[in-house]
Amino acid sequence: MASTSTSFISISMPSPSIFTGDNYDYWCIKMKLFLKASALWEIMEIGYEEKKKDVQYTDAELKKFSDDEMN
Numbered sequence: 001m002a003s004t005s006t007s008f009i010s011i012s013m014p015s016p017s018i019f020t021g022d023n024y025d026y027w028c029i030k031m032k033l034f035l036k037a038s039a040l041w042e043i044m045e046i047g048y049e050e051k052k053k054d055v056q057y058t059d060a061e062l063k064k065f066s067d068d069e070m071n
Helices: 024-037 041-046 059-070
Strands: none
């Protein structure tokens, strides 16, 4: 009987810094780096359009959404 083993690698990211009112320029740089590392900076630059609900997407559209989220 063959046994299977599954292992997961867990990488934790630090929480973003909370702006306390001091050193805005330094905080801004840290926040930008955090968002880039989290692959979220593009949303800051171009915005986010929520996908429509109650819509039947084609397989091609679903694949595009999936591909867009991976890039």
